[in-house]
Amino acid sequence: MKKGMYFYLQLAFTLLVCAFLIVPIFMSITAGLTNNYFVGVKSGLTLRWVEQVWTLYSDTIWLTMEIALVTTLVNLCVGVPCAYYLARTRSKLSAFLDECLTLPIAIPGMAIALGLISVYGGISEFRMSWLFILVGHVIFTLPFMVKSVLAVLQSINFRVLEEGAASLGASFWQRFFHVIVPNCKTGIVSGILMTLTLSAGEFNLTWMLHTPLTKTLPVGLADSYASMRLEVSSAYTLIFLGMILPLLIAAQWLNRKPKRTA
Amino acid sequence: MKNASTSVAITLKQVQKTFSDGTLALKPLDLHIEKGEILVLLGPSGCGKTTTLRLIAGLEFCDQGGQILFGERDVTNVAIEQRRVGMVFQSYALFPNMNVSENIAYGLRVRGESKELKEKKVQEMLELFDLEPYAHRGIDQLSGGQRQRVALARAIITEPEVLLLDEPLSALDALLKKRLRTDINALLKRLGITAVYVTHDQEEAMAMGDRIAILDRGEIAQIGTAEEVYLSPKSEFVANFIGQMNHFDGLLNGQALSFRSNFIPLPETLYSTYKEGERIRCMTRPEDVRLTSFEDATLKGAVSHSVFLGDRTRVLVSVEGVKELVHVDCFERKRYSKGDRVGLVIPPLCLVLLPNLGSEEVVC
Secondary structure, three states, X not given: OOOOHHHHHHHHHHHHHHHHHHHHHHHHHHHHHEEEOOOEEEEEEOOHHHHHHHHHHHHHHHHHHHHHHHHHHHHHHHHHHHHHHHHHOOOHHHHXXXXXXXXXXXXXXXXXXXXXXXXXXXXXXXXXXXXXXXXXHHHXXXXXXXXXXXXXXXXXXXXXXXXXXXXXXXXXXXXXXXXHHHHOHXXXXXXXXXXXXXXXXXXXXXXXXXXXXXXXXXXXXXXXXXXXXXXXXXXXXXXXXXXXXXXXXXXXXXXXXXXXXX | OOOOOOOXXXXXXXXXXXXXXXXXXXXXXXXXXXXXXXXXXXXXXXOOHHHHHHHHHOOOOOOOOOEEEEOOEEOOOOOHHHOOEEEEOOOOOOOOOOEHHHHHHHHHHHXXXXXXXXXXXXXXXXXXXXXXXXXXXXXXXXXXXXXXXXXXXXXXXXXXXXXXXXXXXXXXXXXXXXXXXXXXXXXXXXXXXXXXXXXXXXXXXXXHOOEEEEEEOOEEEEEEOHHHHHHOOOOHHXXXXXXXXXXXXXXXXXXXXXXXXXXXXXXHHHHOOOOOOXXXXXXXXXXXXXEEOOOOOOEEEEEEEEEEOOOOXXXXXXXXXXXXXXXXXXXXXXXXXXXXXXXEEOXXXXXXXXXXXXXXXXXX
């Protein structure tokens, strides 16, 4: 089929939008690897800034990874059973819980953080620890894990699968781990990736909750933008992209795979 | 596979089920299913057949006062996983995360059986159900008939005390359905397993069951062999649910049922139990009515239309005094046209009589 002018116009527009989004990222990466950004690439490429960021901010990178991993772990332990409960039960309580879980998506992160500080801020040990940020991250990311697993549960006839397993003598836990969890795998994996990505990149909430000793990567990034030279903060961005891009690509790849149904 | 030794009788005593919204799904039910017997629960949707099956399975629990026994064992409050039942679901409920062999082996896996035993028994099942080439296939790579066989193999591998089948053939096409029901019936008989089979298809019920229990609005309308429920239905509901019935409403006049100028002679066993002039309803199957010459007959009518069905011709006759057209099956190769005047003969032994017409209008 011959492609008309309309097609090429559309293509040009799409490419333009992509360029609008990608060029700044590319520029930032270049800045992080250039000796002097204002002189340009001809000043020479270097990993100096990346090394400097690592020396100055490696603790924020480790803390970010730690919080993201523990948030994911908590979401797995709480979110999957929670989604299972919501899919199984049709009561006023489950509807209420569903609403409560969705709420953090709608409320600004700052407001959640403020709520946490005003209620638990007095417990200084807790307030000073990274666990305080963890709680904020769990509140913010849990709905994404629950909704992702719930969507898969609602697409498979899990009740009958469970009844089938029960008729063969499987106990509740056997049914849960042999049948429910494996058949929700796509939902769980996409929930994990979403949690990791959201937690690693979370700024609003974390900025309110952090202390000088509990700084995460996005908070450190904001600091470096404010106080360091552009090449350093760009190198910092580069490290962040290196962490987050594989997760985003994995999430996209997973969504493309057709879901298996019962 | 020897299931006969593990099979038990099932007894239901005053088993009733009320749902949480207050709906009475099953009225107090007493039922005894012999060891090795195949009982079919038949009825329209919402009649309580699946509820009864789920109560026997342990997927639902009956109201206070009811009792379910497997042999001598009281299982009333025992959960399904401890009841030692095998169940085949309408949607098969095969696990999409496991292949054919893993699905079949699952019952042995949760019992913690050894690898050798699992492999041996799975192999036996694969051979029994002609599933060997598909052993490592995923469930989504199987046809409907193959899935059905996997579901059955998975249910019987653990040698359950009873086998429960919830409309296992309803998702299949008509031809496959017929073949599989013969296969399943032969297999259940060979294994000697006590089985409860739920269906809404009367032909399937008659082909499968040693006995058929016909349920209507939460209670058993009639229970008996296929012959008993077909030839001697105890109620209008049963008569109409199993096969086709012609109805003749009239008054008992001497030794016959009369309406308008027509009458049907009744055998003594039937008329002697009713009073002269009593309103009665008489029923007969299309294949029991014979068409004869108009002049000699006591029951006369005109052909409304006829349908050629291959092995027989279904002739619909309009009879004066009968509300609905009378269905007649003719097995001889003879053509009938609209308006042909015919006589109808019903052998007295092929008549079923039901009293209590109540206030229904009788045209006499």
